[in-house]
Amino acid sequence: MTSRLLTVFLVCFTTGRPCFAETEQKIPPGEYHEQFIIGDLPEGGHLSADGVTIYGGNRTITRPSRLSSSIPPVIAIRKTESVIRTRISS
Amino acid sequence: MTRELLNEQIYPLQLRDSRDVSLSGVSVIGLQSPDLPWRVVKEMWDGDALLVKHCEGTVTVQDVFFRNIEDGFGPGEGLDHWTLERAWMEEIRDDVIENDDLVPGQILNCLIDGCFVFLSQRAPDGRVAELTTVVRDSLIRITAQPHDGAEGKPWRDRFIVTGEDGIERAPGMFFKWADSSGRVEMKNCILHMGAVSINGPDDMRFPPGVYKNVTLVWTGKEPYPVPLPAGVTVTSDEEVWHMARREWINRLADSHPGLRFALE
Numbered sequence: 001m002t003s004r005l006l007t008v009f010l011v012c013f014t015t016g017r018p019c020f021a022e023t024e025q026k027i028p029p030g031e032y033h034e035q036f037i038i039g040d041l042p043e044g045g046h047l048s049a050d051g052v053t054i055y056g057g058n059r060t061i062t063r064p065s066r067l068s069s070s071i072p073p074v075i076a077i078r079k080t081e082s083v084i085r086t087r088i089s090s
Numbered sequence: 091m092t093r094e095l096l097n098e099q100i101y102p103l104q105l106r107d108s109r110d111v112s113l114s115g116v117s118v119i120g121l122q123s124p125d126l127p128w129r130v131v132k133e134m135w136d137g138d139a140l141l142v143k144h145c146e147g148t149v150t151v152q153d154v155f156f157r158n159i160e161d162g163f164g165p166g167e168g169l170d171h172w173t174l175e176r177a178w179m180e181e182i183r184d185d186v187i188e189n190d191d192l193v194p195g196q197i198l199n200c201l202i203d204g205c206f207v208f209l210s211q212r213a214p215d216g217r218v219a220e221l222t223t224v225v226r227d228s229l230i231r232i233t234a235q236p237h238d239g240a241e242g243k244p245w246r247d248r249f250i251v252t253g254e255d256g257i258e259r260a261p262g263m264f265f266k267w268a269d270s271s272g273r274v275e276m277k278n279c280i281l282h283m284g285a286v287s288i289n290g291p292d293d294m295r296f297p298p299g300v301y302k303n304v305t306l307v308w309t310g311k312e313p314y315p316v317p318l319p320a321g322v323t324v325t326s327d328e329e330v331w332h333m334a335r336r337e338w339i340n341r342l343a344d345s346h347p348g349l350r351f352a353l354e
Contacts, residue, residue: 035101041108049116056102056159057122057135
């Protein structure tokens with residue numbers, strides 16, 4: 001499953017230079033259907049995710065038999081989109 | 091059904107291996123049916139919208155919107171302190187803040203609406219911590235959510251109510267606490283709850299701490315079932331909650347990512 005994880009690589013949003021303390025970085029606005037694992041941010045840095053929506057839990061499952069009949073079956077609202085790989089740049 | 095089937099959907103967003111960082115602006119939305127009962131969601135999606143892992147120093151999270159996720163924010167072990175500010179969370183199916191690693195932190199100016207448990211601060215290993223969790227200028231509403239009973243604890247099922255839609259529901263509680271969980275400093279907050287917790291009245295107690303200008307909107311049929319600490323006043327006027335909620339949203343309407351979803 002690890003191969004399906006999305007890793008976000010970050011460089012400085014404002015300058016494009018290698019990251020230093022207290023820099024601001026940005027995830028491009030958009031809708032994402034894969035897990036984000038964001039690591040190794042610069043010390044004191046700020047990550048802006050304005051306009052970013054991450055969706056989770058979008059799996060179709062059947063109703064477990066132990067559940068009350070009053071519980072409706074689950075319907076997947078959206079289909080998982082392909083992996084988005086993004087390199088954030090200035 | 092296993093967690094492996096769901097893999098990456100359990101923790102939609104992780105922040106890890108960093109020191110003294112902040113994050114703002116993100117929305118995390120669960121797409122599973124909100125009508126699924128508690129134990130099914132727990133089994134299938136037992137993760138946080140935002141998990142902080144292997145981080146040190148401080149983490150500040152601001153202007154985020156989380157909806158329909160098992161747990162909201164999980165500050166992990168290793169941090170010195172965390173801040174959650176202007177967060178808007180709805181339909182969190184278990185813990186809004188899952189601070190079971192007992193890290194000191196503060197919750198400022200947040201709107202927690204229609205959730206199951208506000209703050210979980212109960213270490214699995216039972217260790218003792220001398221921490222204080224600060225809660226200020228926040229609105230917190232616990233509502234009954236679809237619940238399939240507490241397995242192995244059938245006596246709890248008497249707190250489940252079947253709604254007009256045929257779905258059985260029960261609320262959680264404000265605090266999931268142990269004797270060793272530390273203290274709370276709560277100031278200028280409005281809380282709302284309308285029925286006895288699935289766990290019964292004992293779990294509706296407020297933790298030790300200091301409470302100032304805290305209003306509890308309680309709409310249960312009987313009086314709030316356990317004593318309240320000094321500084322907490324009770325009203326049954328739901329308009330107190332609705333007005334405060336409207337004011338919170340209006341105040342942040344121009345900038346908050348949650349507004350888009352609230353208007354859908």
